[in-house]
Amino acid sequence: MLRKIFDLHYKMLEKYPSLRPFKPLIDAGDNFFYGTPHTTKEKPYIREGVDIKRFMIMVLFAVLPAAIASVYFYGQRAILVILASYIIGGLTEVIFCIVRKEEITEGFLITGILYPLILPPTIPLWMLSVGIIFGVIFGKEVFGGTGKNPFNAALVARCFLYISFPLYMTGGAFVEPYPNSIAIENNKPVFQGLGGFTSHRGLFSHEIKNGKFDAMCEATPLAKMKELRLKVAEQGSTPEDYQKYMNYVKTSLPNLFWGYRSGSMGETCAVLLILGGIMLIAMKVANWRTILSTILGGAVCSFFFYDANCLSDKLYLMAFTLLSGGFLFGAIFMTTDPVTGPITQTGRYFYGFAIGCIALLIRRFSGYAEGIMFSILLMNIFAALIDEIVIMVRYRGVKK
Amino acid sequence: MSICFRKGVRGGYLFKNIQGTPKANFEEMKIPKYVVIPFTQGFGEQTKPLVNVGDKVKAGQMIGKGDKGISSPIHATVNGKVREIREIEYRGKKTLAAIVDSDSSTEVVTLDGAKKDLSKFSQESMSRLLYLSGVTSLGATGLPTLEASSSLSMDKVKFLVVSALETQPFAIPTGLVYQSKVSEICQALQALQKFYKDIPVYVGVSQKDKKFAQSLRDSLSQSKNIEIHVLSHKYPQDFPEILTETLTGVCVPDGEKPDSVGSVVLDIADLMAVYHALSEGMPLVSRWISLGGSGYKENKLVRVRIGTPASEILAQFGKPGVETRFLLGDPLTGDVAQDLALTPVGREIKSTSCIEEDAKRHFLFFMRPGLRADSYSRIFASSYLPLEKKLDTNLHGEHRPCIQCSYCEDICPRPLLPNMLHRYCSHGMAEEAKGLRLMGCIECGLCSYVCPSKISIMRDIQKGKEELKKEL
Ligand code: SF4
Ligand code: SF4
Numbered sequence: 001m002l003r004k005i006f007d008l009h010y011k012m013l014e015k016y017p018s019l020r021p022f023k024p025l026i027d028a029g030d031n032f033f034y035g036t037p038h039t040t041k042e043k044p045y046i047r048e049g050v051d052i053k054r055f056m057i058m059v060l061f062a063v064l065p066a067a068i069a070s071v072y073f074y075g076q077r078a079i080l081v082i083l084a085s086y087i088i089g090g091l092t093e094v095i096f097c098i099v100r101k102e103e104i105t106e107g108f109l110i111t112g113i114l115y116p117l118i119l120p121p122t123i124p125l126w127m128l129s130v131g132i133i134f135g136v137i138f139g140k141e142v143f144g145g146t147g148k149n150p151f152n153a154a155l156v157a158r159c160f161l162y163i164s165f166p167l168y169m170t171g172g173a174f175v176e177p178y179p180n181s182i183a184i185e186n187n188k189p190v191f192q193g194l195g196g197f198t199s200h201r202g203l204f205s206h207e208i209k210n211g212k213f214d215a216m217c218e219a220t221p222l223a224k225m226k227e228l229r230l231k232v233a234e235q236g237s238t239p240e241d242y243q244k245y246m247n248y249v250k251t252s253l254p255n256l257f258w259g260y261r262s263g264s265m266g267e268t269c270a271v272l273l274i275l276g277g278i279m280l281i282a283m284k285v286a287n288w289r290t291i292l293s294t295i296l297g298g299a300v301c302s303f304f305f306y307d308a309n310c311l312s313d314k315l316y317l318m319a320f321t322l323l324s325g326g327f328l329f330g331a332i333f334m335t336t337d338p339v340t341g342p343i344t345q346t347g348r349y350f351y352g353f354a355i356g357c358i359a360l361l362i363r364r365f366s367g368y369a370e371g372i373m374f375s376i377l378l379m380n381i382f383a384a385l386i387d388e389i390v391i392m393v394r395y396r397g398v399k400k
Numbered sequence: 401m402s403i404c405f406r407k408g409v410r411g412g413y414l415f416k417n418i419q420g421t422p423k424a425n426f427e428e429m430k431i432p433k434y435v436v437i438p439f440t441q442g443f444g445e446q447t448k449p450l451v452n453v454g455d456k457v458k459a460g461q462m463i464g465k466g467d468k469g470i471s472s473p474i475h476a477t478v479n480g481k482v483r484e485i486r487e488i489e490y491r492g493k494k495t496l497a498a499i500v501d502s503d504s505s506t507e508v509v510t511l512d513g514a515k516k517d518l519s520k521f522s523q524e525s526m527s528r529l530l531y532l533s534g535v536t537s538l539g540a541t542g543l544p545t546l547e548a549s550s551s552l553s554m555d556k557v558k559f560l561v562v563s564a565l566e567t568q569p570f571a572i573p574t575g576l577v578y579q580s581k582v583s584e585i586c587q588a589l590q591a592l593q594k595f596y597k598d599i600p601v602y603v604g605v606s607q608k609d610k611k612f613a614q615s616l617r618d619s620l621s622q623s624k625n626i627e628i629h630v631l632s633h634k635y636p637q638d639f640p641e642i643l644t645e646t647l648t649g650v651c652v653p654d655g656e657k658p659d660s661v662g663s664v665v666l667d668i669a670d671l672m673a674v675y676h677a678l679s680e681g682m683p684l685v686s687r688w689i690s691l692g693g694s695g696y697k698e699n700k701l702v703r704v705r706i707g708t709p710a711s712e713i714l715a716q717f718g719k720p721g722v723e724t725r726f727l728l729g730d731p732l733t734g735d736v737a738q739d740l741a742l743t744p745v746g747r748e749i750k751s752t753s754c755i756e757e758d759a760k761r762h763f764l765f766f767m768r769p770g771l772r773a774d775s776y777s778r779i780f781a782s783s784y785l786p787l788e789k790k791l792d793t794n795l796h797g798e799h800r801p802c803i804q805c806s807y808c809e810d811i812c813p814r815p816l817l818p819n820m821l822h823r824y825c826s827h828g829m830a831e832e833a834k835g836l837r838l839m840g841c842i843e844c845g846l847c848s849y850v851c852p853s854k855i856s857i858m859r860d861i862q863k864g865k866e867e868l869k870k871e872l
Contacts, residue, residue, distance in 0.1 A: 002763075031798055034761035039793040042859040044732040044845035045725065046569070046755060049773030049780060050852045051797020053766040055805070058779055105800060147801025147853075284777040287806065338804040343819055345806055391817070391836065398835055 006030045024097045028104035056106045058285045062276035063113055063333055069272050070265040073177035074121035078265055084125050086112040089132040096141045107146030107153075107339075111135070114333055115154040117266025118326060118373070119161070120173035127165060131157040151380050152340045155373055162373070170369075174262040176218040218262040221252050222325045223369040229306075246313055249320045256323040267329035277332035286336035289348040294331040297356020298322055305364040327359060330372035340380045346394070347386040355379045409642050411811045412634030413776060413846055415569040419788040420693040420755075422572045425700035429716065431504045435478050435707030436488065436744035439464045440495040442537025443550065443748075444471035449498065455482045459705075460509035460683045462532070463498060472537035472549050477685040477705040478502035488742045491728060491735050497744070500707070514681030518591040526595055526678065533677035534684040538670040538748060540640035541659040544596075551659050557596045558662030559648050562589065562671065564616075565606035567635040568730030569791060570692020570699075570753055575605070575612025577688075577701065578668050582612075585668060586619045588675040589626065596664075601626040602647035606633045635732070636813050636844040640665040655839030655865075669750060684747050691717055693731065694790060695724030695754030706747045711740040713752065723757040725793050731755060732845040758792035766797075776807055776850040800853040808847035808857060814840045818847035822857045825864030833864050841865070 009026045013019055032053070040047055070078040089112050097104045115132055116123075135157025140149040162169045219227075228245040231237060255261050259269025267273070280286035302321040308314040321327065335341065335355055342351050355375050362371025440446045447464035451457060457476035464474030480502040488497045513529055515521060521529075527545040530536050536543040542550030544557055564574045578585060593601050605613040605628060613630050620626050629647060631637055637646070643665060644658040645651055652658050658665050666674075669688065676682040686705050693699070696717050704713065710726050718724060727734030728743060731753045737743035745752065762768070770780030773796070774789040782789055808818035816837055824833035838861065847857040 034763055035766070036795050036798055037759050037761050038795040038798075039757065039759050040795055042848075042856045043735070044849050044858070045727060045734070045736060045793055046731045046791045046849065047794070047796055047854060048775045048850055049770055049796045050775045050777050050850075051766060051854065052800045052803065052852055053797065054779055055777075055803075055852050057766060103798070145801075147803055283779045284807075285779065338806070341804065343804050343806070343809075344817060345809055348806075391820070394815070395836055398837055 002033055006033075021098050021101070024102060024104050025094060028097075053106050055285060056109050058283055059110050059280065059333070060113060062280045062285075063110075063117065063266070065272040065276060066266045066269060066329070067113060067117060069259055069269040070117060070121075073259060073268060074175070074265055078116075078121065081116045081119070081121075081123060081125070081128060081265070082113060084128055085116040085132050088129040089115070089136050092133050092136045093141070096137070096145075102145065105146045107140070108136070110337075111140075111153045114266075115157050118154065118158050118264045118329065120169060121175055121177075121265050122173050123161075123168065127161060127168060131161040134160045147339055149339060150384070151377060152334055152337050155334060155377050155380075159373060159377060174218060174220050174264075176262055177260060177268065220263050220325065220369065221256060221261050221320075222363065225249065225320065225324070226363075226369050242309070246308070246316070249313075249316050253316070253319060253323070256320065261324075263324075264326060264329075267326040270323045270328055273328045273332055277328075280332070280336070286332065287338065287341075287345075287348055289345060290335045290341060290352040291331055293349045293352030294335050294356045295322060297353035298327055298331070298360055299356070301357045301360035301364075305360055321360065321363070325363070325370045326372045330359070330376055331356070334372075334376050335379075340383065342383045342387045342390070344387050344390045344394075347383070347390045350386050350390075351379055351383055354382070408632040408646055409634050409637045409813045410815065411809075411813050411846075412632075412637060413811055413850070414632075414634050415567070415571075415774070417786065417788050418569045418774065419772075419790045420696070420699050420753075421570050422690045422692055422699040422701055424572060424576045425698070426688075427700060427702045429702045429704045429708065429713070431478055431502055431506060431705060432708045432712045433504075434480075434483065434499055434501045434709070435705055436497050436499050436709050436742055437463065437474060437477065437707040438488065438490045438495045438497040438744060438746055439474055440490065440493070441474060441706075441746045441748060442472065442534075443539065443542035444537050445469040446495055447471045447474050449485055449496065451476075451482050451485075451498065453482055453485055456480070457482060457500060458509045459507065459685050460511075462683075466548070470542065470548050470551060472534050472542070473532060473683075475534055475683045475685060475706075476500055477707050479505045479507065488744075489738055490744065490746065497742075508682065508685055511677075511681035511683060514677075514679055516679055518587045518675070518678050519594070521591065521595075521678065523595060526591070529678060529681065530674065533673075533682065534747065535670070535673045535677045538666065538673060538684075540665040541657050543666070543670075543674075544664060550664075551657070552662065552664065554596070556662050557599055557664055559644070559650075559664070560589075560592060560596060560599055560601045561640075561644050561647055561658070561663050561665045562601065562603040563638045563640075563643050563665065563667040564603055564609070564612065565631060565633065565638050566667075566750070567606070567633055567637050568692075568732060568751065569635070570690065570730060570751060572690055572701065573606060573608045573612075574668055575609030578672070579612055579615070581672060582615045582619055584675045585671050586616065586623075588671045588678070589620070590623055591678060592671075592674065593623070593626065598625060600648075603628045604631045604637070604643055604647050605629065606631060606637075608633050635846065636842070638667075639813070639842055639844060641842050642813055654837050667750070687745075687747060687749075689745060689749060690751040691754070692751055693724075693727075693753040693755045694792070695719055695722060695726070695756055704745055707744040709741050710737050710743040710745070710752070713745070714740065714754065718754060724754045725757050727753040727755065729753070731791060732849060733843070756790075756792045758794040760794075776811060777852075795854050797852065797854050799855070802851075802853055802855060805852060807850045807852065811846045811850050813844055813846070814842060816840055818857045818861070821864065822855060822860045825860040825867075828867070830864035830867040834868060838864055838868065 093108045135153045139151045139153035139156030143149045281288045302318045306317045358375035359372040447466045451463045461476045462473045463476045484499040531547040536549035544550040544552045640658045641652045644663040650661045726737045772790045773780045
C-alpha cells in the first residue's frame with residue numbers, strides 16, 4: 001500500500017522532470033518507512049544493525065517523558081508548541097535540502113523536540129517560528145547540515161530569541177505549572193488529577209501578560225534564589241536573611257526533583273530527565289563521559305562558589321544548583337549532542353567539566369540567572385581546540 | 401612509546417550468539433572434480449611452476465618452487481592431470497594458478513625422512529622437511545628455516561607465539577576442535593622450541609577454552625619456557641600483532657608485521673601441519689576449514705583438499721535457493737569471491753563464510769525491536785535477550801556524515817582515532833593522518849562494522865596507506 005504510493009511518486013518524477021527538485025523529499029519518506037536496499041560493497045562485508053535513524057529515535061524516546069511532563073505541567077499548549085517547532089523547522093530544513101539537492105537527514109528529529117522544551121511555556125508561536133528558522137539556518141545549514149554544524153541548532157535558536165526578545169524569555173514569561181499552588185499549600189498531593197492534560201489555556205494567544213493566560217507569573221527558582229542570595233551578600237544582612245535563603249533552598253528541593261516549579265517547558269521534571277539520561281547511557285547513545293563530567297563540573301564549582309555556614313548547607317546548595325534551571329536538561333540532552341562536542345573521548349571529560357564550570361560561573365557572577373545555554377555554546381566553539389590539544393598530547397612522539 | 405595491554409586487546413568486540421557459528425561436527429569432503437592451485441599461497445612470493453599443461457601429477461608432488469625471493473614449495477593436492485595454467489584472482493591479488501583435473505583417488509605421496517619421534521631430528525633435517533612439505537609458508541610471516549622461507553632469519557627469532565584462539569564472529573572454540581590432539585600439539589611445540597634454540601614460547605588460549613588450557617598445561621608441565629595464557633575472547637585478539645603484544649609485552653611498530661620484533665606467530669592448525677609433516681612426511685595437501693554463516697545448510701568443519709574451488713564447496717554444503725555471498729576467510733576480513741569456480745581454498749585459509757545476500761527493504765526497520773540484529777550499542781532488544789543474531793550483507797542504514805559518536809574509537813584495538821583518520825584520508829590528506837599513526841591500523845574492520853553512519857572507514861584508511869606507500 002505505502003509501497004505503491006512511493007512507487008507512484010517515483011514514476012511521476014520520471015514523467016515530469018520539473019518535479020525533480022522534490023526528489024529528496026520522496027527519498028526521505030521512502031527511506032524512513034523502508035530500510036535500505038543497499039548492500040555492502042567493501043570490506044568488511046557485514047555491518048551492524050544500528051543506523052542514524054535508530055540512534056536519533058532513541059534520543060527522541062528518552063526525551064519523550066519530559067515532553068509529556070511538559071504537557072502535564074503547562075497544558076495542551078505545549079503540544080501545539082512542539083508541533084509548531086517540528087512543522088516550521090522541518091519545512092526550513094526541507095527547503096534547504098531541496099535547494100541544495102541533498103538528502104534530508106534525521107538530525108532535525110532531535111532539534112525539533114529539544115528546542116521547544118527549552119523555551120518558556122508562554123512563548124508566542126510566531127516567535128518560536130522565527131527562532132527555529134534562525135536556528136536551523138544559522139546553526140546548521142550554513143555549515144553544511146547535520147554532522148558538520150559546530151553549534152547546537154536548538155541552542156542557537158534559543159540564544160537568538162533570548163537576546164532579541166529578552167522580555168519574552170525571562171522573568172514574567174515563566175508561569176506557575178499545574179496543578180496550582182493552592183493544592184500544595186493545603187497539603188494535597190503535588191500530583192493531582194490530570195494536571196494540564198485537560199487544560200487548553202492560551203492555546204493560540206501570547207497575550208499572557210494581560211491576564212488571558214490565567215496562571216500566575218512566577219519567577220524561576222534560580223531567579224528567586226539569586227535574589228535571596230544577593231540580599232544575604234549585601235551589607236547589613238541579618239541572620240534571618242540567611243535563614244530565609246537556606247529555607248527556600250531546602251524546601252524547594254522536592255519540588256525541583258518532581259518538577260513542580262516554573263521554568264522552561266521540558267526542563268523542570270528532574271526525575272524524568274534523569275531516567276532519560278540513564279536510558280541513553282545504558283543504550284550507549286549518549287556518552288556517559290560528557291554527562292558525568294558536566295555534572296561533576298557543576299557540583300565542584302557550586303561547592304566553591306556558593307558560601308554557606310556549614311557543610312550540610314553547602315550540600316543543599318549543591319543539590320539545588322544541579323536540579324534547578326536547565327542544568328540537567330543541558331547536561332543530558334545538549335552536551336551529549338555528539339556532533340557539536342569534541343571527537344576524542346578524552347576531550348569529552350574536559351568539555352563536560354568546562355561546561356559545568358562555566359554555567360556555574362555565569363549563574364553566580366553575572367547578571368543572568370541561568371548560564372547553561374551560554375556555556376554550552378561557548379564550549380561548542382572550543383570543542384575543536386580541545387581535540388587539537390588532546391591529539392597533540394596523545395600523538396606527541398609520532399614522526400610526521 | 402605506546403602502551404601494550406598484557407591483559408588483552410584494547411577495545412575490541414565480543415561476538416556473541418551469532419547465527420551460523422559452526423558446531424563441532426567434522427566431515428571429510430569428497431575429492432573434488434578439479435582443484436585450482438595458486439602458485440602464491442601463504443606467506444611468500446609467487447613460485448615458479450615446475451609442471452606443464454597436460455602433465456600427470458600426484459597428490460603431494462611438488463609443482464611449484466621459488467627460485468628467488470622468499471617462498472615455500474607448492475604441491476599438487478589431487479592425483480590427475482594439469483588442465484590449464486592461467487592467471488586468477490586470489491585474495492584480491494592476481495596470481496598464476498594450475499588447474500588440475502582429478503581422478504578422485506585418495507593416495508598422497510609423502511616425503512622421506514619423517515620420524516615418529518620428533519625429538520630425534522637434527523636442525524638440518526627438520527628444516528628440510530618443513531620446507532619441502534610447504535608448512536613454512538603458514539603463520540603470519542612464514543616459519544623461519546635455513547631456507548628462504550620467511551622474512552625472518554633463523555637467528556633473529558626471539559619468540560614463538562601460538563594462537564589457540566579464534567575470535568571472529570563465526571569462530572568455533574579452538575579447544576573444542578583440538579581437545580583430543582593435545583599430545584600432538586605439545587610434541588610439535590617442543591620440537592619447534594628446540595629447533596629455534598630454546599626460545600620462549602607463548603600460547604594464548606581463549607577464556608572459553610579453560611579446559612583446553614588446563615590440558616595443555618598438564619602435558620607441558622615438564623617443558624621450560626612455555627607459557628600458557630588465558631586471554632579474553634574479544635575480536636581481534638587473535639591478530640598476530642595484537643597477540644604478540646599481549647603475550648610478549650613487546651610493541652610491534654606501526655605498519656610492521658610481528659617479524660619486526662622477532663616473533664613467529666602460528667596457530668594450532670599450523671602446529672598440527674608441522675606435526676604431520678615431521679612425523680609422517682605429509683605435505684600440505686588438505687586442511688580443516690570451518691563453514692560459517694547462514695548461507696550453509698549446516699555449519700561444521702570440513703576437511704578439504706587445498707585448492708578446492710568455492711563452487712564445489714557451495715554445491716555440496718550451500719543452502720539451495722538462497723542468494724548468498726561467499727567469503728574467503730571470516731566475515732570481517734574475508735575477501736569476496738568474484739568467480740566461484742576459480743576461487744580456491746588456499747593453504748592459509750582457516751574459515752569460509754557464506755552470508756545471505758539481503759537487498760530486501762525492511763518496513764520500518766529502524767523502529768523494530770531488533771531481535772536478531774547485532775550491535776555494539778545496546779539499542780536493540782537483542783542485547784538483552786539470548787537470541788541468535790544474524791549477519792547479512794545489508795547495509796542496515798543510509799550513508800550519513802560522521803556524527804562523532806566515537807564508537808569507532810572505543811572499539812579500535814589500536815590507540816587510533818578512526819574517525820579522524822577517515823576524515824583526513826577521504827580528503828586525500830594522508831600525510832596529516834600519518835601523524836595520527838595511520839600505519840598503526842591493522843585492518844581488522846571493526847570500525848566500519850560498528851559505524852552507525854555506515855562509513856567505510858577501513859576502505860578510506862587503506863586508500864590513505866596506499867597513498868603513503870606510493871609517495872615513498
Ligand atoms: S563510528 Fe562512524 S559516526 Fe561514529 S565517530 Fe566513528 S566514523 Fe563517526
Ligand atoms: S580497521 Fe584499523 S582503525 Fe579500524 S578498528 Fe581496526 S585497527 Fe582500528
